[in-house]
Amino acid sequence: MALDPQRVRDDFPxxxxxxxxxxxxxxDNAATTQKPRSVIQALVDYYSNYxxxxxxxxxxLAEESTELFERAREKVSRFIGCDPEEVVFVxxxxxxxxxxxxxxxxxxxxxxDKVLTTIMEHHSNLVPWQFLRAxxxxxxxxxxTEEGELDMEELKAKIDRRVxxxxxxxxxxxxxxxxxxxxxxxxAHDAGSPILVDGAQSVPHMPVDVVQSGADFLAFSGxxxxxxxxxxxxxxxxxxxEAMDPFHGGGDMIKTVELKHSxxxxxxxxxxxxxxxxxxxxxxxxxxxxxxxLEMGEVRRHEVSLTRYALERLADTELVEVxxxxxxxxxxxxxxxxxxxxxxxxxATILDSQGVAVRAGHHCAQPLMNWLGVPATARxxxxxxxxxxxxxxxxxxxxxxxxxxxxxxxxxx
Amino acid sequence: xxxxxxxxxLYHYExxxxxxxxxxxxxxxxxxxxLCGDQVTIYVSVKDGKAEELKFQGIGCAISQASASMLTxxxxxxxxxxxxxxxxxxxxxxxxIESLSPMRLKCAMLALRTLxxxxxxxxxxxxxxxxxxx
Numbered sequence: 001m002a003l004d005p006q007r008v009r010d011d012f013p014x015x016x017x018x019x020x021x022x023x024x025x026x027x028d029n030a031a032t033t034q035k036p037r038s039v040i041q042a043l044v045d046y047y048s049n050y051x052x053x054x055x056x057x058x059x060x061l062a063e064e065s066t067e068l069f070e071r072a073r074e075k076v077s078r079f080i081g082c083d084p085e086e087v088v089f090v091x092x093x094x095x096x097x098x099x100x101x102x103x104x105x106x107x108x109x110x111x112x113d114k115v116l117t118t119i120m121e122h123h124s125n126l127v128p129w130q131f132l133r134a135x136x137x138x139x140x141x142x143x144x145t146e147e148g149e150l151d152m153e154e155l156k157a158k159i160d161r162r163v164x165x166x167x168x169x170x171x172x173x174x175x176x177x178x179x180x181x182x183x184x185x186x187x188a189h190d191a192g193s194p195i196l197v198d199g200a201q202s203v204p205h206m207p208v209d210v211v212q213s214g215a216d217f218l219a220f221s222g223x224x225x226x227x228x229x230x231x232x233x234x235x236x237x238x239x240x241x242e243a244m245d246p247f248h249g250g251g252d253m254i255k256t257v258e259l260k261h262s263x264x265x266x267x268x269x270x271x272x273x274x275x276x277x278x279x280x281x282x283x284x285x286x287x288x289x290x291x292x293x294l295e296m297g298e299v300r301r302h303e304v305s306l307t308r309y310a311l312e313r314l315a316d317t318e319l320v321e322v323x324x325x326x327x328x329x330x331x332x333x334x335x336x337x338x339x340x341x342x343x344x345x346x347x348a349t350i351l352d353s354q355g356v357a358v359r360a361g362h363h364c365a366q367p368l369m370n371w372l373g374v375p376a377t378a379r380x381x382x383x384x385x386x387x388x389x390x391x392x393x394x395x396x397x398x399x400x401x402x403x404x405x406x407x408x409x410x411x412x413x
Numbered sequence: 414x415x416x417x418x419x420x421x422x423l424y425h426y427e428x429x430x431x432x433x434x435x436x437x438x439x440x441x442x443x444x445x446x447x448l449c450g451d452q453v454t455i456y457v458s459v460k461d462g463k464a465e466e467l468k469f470q471g472i473g474c475a476i477s478q479a480s481a482s483m484l485t486x487x488x489x490x491x492x493x494x495x496x497x498x499x500x501x502x503x504x505x506x507x508x509x510i511e512s513l514s515p516m517r518l519k520c521a522m523l524a525l526r527t528l529x530x531x532x533x534x535x536x537x538x539x540x541x542x543x544x545x546x547x
Contacts, residue, residue: 343474345449346418349517361449375450375472404418405475 003294003302005387011036011290012385022355025393030173030201030334030381031359032223036290039226042283054278055252055269069278072285073268079288080218081209082235088268089276092232093200094124096219097167099234099271100196101128103244104217105165111136113164116193118142118150118179119371120172123364125198125219129167138162144371148175148324155184159191166195170202170213174363174377175324176307176331178202185214194240200224204383205303205332207296210235222280226384227287231280234271241267248273291384299384303333306382310335310391317398319407323372333382336363339398342405344378350404351378354397417510417517418475425479430486433468442531446519451477455485455528459535464491467528474520476508481524483507493532499525 009015012034017024026034052062054069070084077084090096105115105128115129119141129139140163142155150168159166166188171178181197188195194216202208203218204225210218218235222228236244246253246264250273255263264270291299308328314320319340325331339347348360359379362369369375380394402408433456435441440457451473458466467485471478487507488496504521505511513521 343451345451345474345517345520346476350418369450375452405423 001295001298003298003384005302005385008294009385009387011038013037013040015385019355019357020353023393025354025356025390025397027380027382027386027390027394028357028359029383029386030224030363030379032229033204033226033383034385035226035228036287038290039228039283039287042286043228043279046279046282050282051279053275065278068282068285069276072281075285075288076233079292080203080233080235081211083238085267086235086238086241088234088236088241088271089281090232090234090271091230091277092221092223093198093219094221094232096217096232096234097124097196097198098128099247100217100219100236101131103247103271104240105129105132105137106135107245108243109135109137109164112138112162114138114140114162115165115167116140116142116155116158116163116188117167118144118169119367120144120148120150120175120177120365121167121169121367122173122198122200123366124200125167125169125196126367137164141367142168144177147326148172148177149330150177150179150184152180152183152187156187159187159193161192163188163191163193166193167198168195169198169200170208171205171332171334172324172365172368173201173334174336174365174368174372174379176334176336177324178206178331181213181215185216189214194237201332201334204291206300216240222284222287225284225287226290227284228280231277231284233284238267241271244271246270246273250274252276294384302384303382304328306386306388306391307331307333307335309388310380310382310394313391313395317395319402320398323377333386334379335381336377336379338374338377339401339405339407341407342401344376346405347378347398347401350401351394351397354393354400356394356397358394417513419509421483421509422475422479425482426475429469429478429482431468431482432470434470435466435468438468440528440531440535442527442534444523444527444530446473446477446523448516449474449520451520451523453477453481453524453527455481455524455531457528457531457535459493462493464488464493464496469524471524473523476513476517477520477523480504480508480521484524484528488528493535497529497532499529 052065054066073084185195196217197215199220203220222231253273323336344360435456438456439459443454445452453471456468469481
């Protein structure tokens with residue numbers, strides 16, 4: 001059934017707020033999404049009725065809490081098409097990638113090995129790999145085509161046997177570009193390298209299946225897919241998790257502990273030291289239920305149609321430059337743009353005065369800003385509750401920016 | 414919110430005073446707001462402990478650039494120590510803005526903070542090694 005954003009909106013209490021006297025038009029979904037009532041209620045419900053530490057107590061409450069936690073893991077695994085034992089709960093995509101950098105990178109990679117990544121990565125899929133340089137591991141980068149798509153020819157030219165990990169985003173958080181993970185994974189696997197996919201922007205917005213995509217690692221955050229902040233997921237293939245060292249040491253990740261030596265718990269517990277965010281995991285499971293009821297294919301279709309409409313309207317708006325692929329099918333609902341003569345921060349401030357919330361800045365992607373040749377951009381990003389009216393509000397607010405900065409006469413000339 | 418984009422701010426953004434560099438400046442300091450990428454470099458030639466001439470280079474939002482433009486006008490001839498005493502209140506007064514969100518306040522304060530750090534470095538380089546100043 002086609003997604004009806006008007007009906008979806010009713011499930012999100014925050015969307016009835018006003019901002020500066022105007023209807024809140026929330027267009028910063030690439031940063032974090034709003035939460036439906038069921039997710040908020042899940043947090044309250046957990047702490048009201050189930051709170052107990054997991055994997056420990058032999059009493060019923062602890063068992064119920066553990067069951068909720070493990071049920072959430074199952075929901076995640078079904079959502080991305082893997083086994084529950086391949087789901088590691090972490091704080092978010094950033095922690096997931098850092099886990100791989102430490103537990104896989106430091107363990108498996110040697111001097112002279114290389115990590116191959118791209119210039120469109122979020123800092124969280126770049127800086128952890130820079131840490132490996134201390135070990136003599138090299139970093140190499142695949143560039144982009146003029147339209148902001150990954151240059152597959154360059155990828156094929158740069159991959160060789162020294163590459164021991166390919167790390168790539170499935171969707172750029174700036175350009176919206178959707179990368180063809182299957183194709184990239186085939187290139188990586190042919191060269192004997194596993195592939196890590198940063199799914200922070202893709203998993204919330206399109207159907208993602210790790211078997212189909214060929215991902216060996218997949219990182220994503222709960223809060224960008226209607227879930228709470230502080231919970232996220234690392235998927236890794238079973239054999240990789242087995243071969244990796246633990247990340248954090250502490251409770252729950254051990255099997256036996258002696259004074260100077262310990263043995264590790266089975267996966268995924270080996271990577272989940274300390275008390276996990278059980279309430280967050282439970283609420284993420286509820287967020288996945290909610291997305292499941294909408295159907296991820298419909299979520300994607302809704303965003304493509306909204307993005308196409310926004311691209312058309314922005315193309316008709318003078319003095320506005322939009323970055324990234326022109327074809328809505330090739331991108332996610334992330335639109336970075338600039339208004340000539342106006343700094344994106346000023347754009348965001350004036351948009352805010354019209355109730356329109358967008359992000360301005362470098363979006364944690366400074367190398368990509370350098371490639372674009374701009375210090376920063378404004379960015380509007382969509383989700384399931386956004387409507388064409390929201391896009392219209394964005395366009396009117398952009399006209400307001402031009403008015404404040406006295407660019408109006410120029411535009412009508 | 415758009416009342417912060419008053420005539421004086423937009424005027425200084427579009428027609429900045431003192432945009433440029435000073436060759437052999439006594440003080441030269443660059444700083445940026447990492448979050449937003451606003452960047453300012455301030456050049457000062459010093460005479461008798463006073464800021465005799467000031468220039469700036471920068472990229473960034475209207476608030477940060479107008480602030481740099483107005484500040485380099487305002488403090489010309491000021492004793493360097495007096496500049497170190499300036500704060501948030503003085504900048505908002507200079508800009509004619511009553512209040513700013515914490516994010517935008519950083520934009521407004523960038524030029525002064527950059528200048529003040531430059532002055533502190535200048536004083537540090539002036540005192541001979543090992544000397545004790547009160």
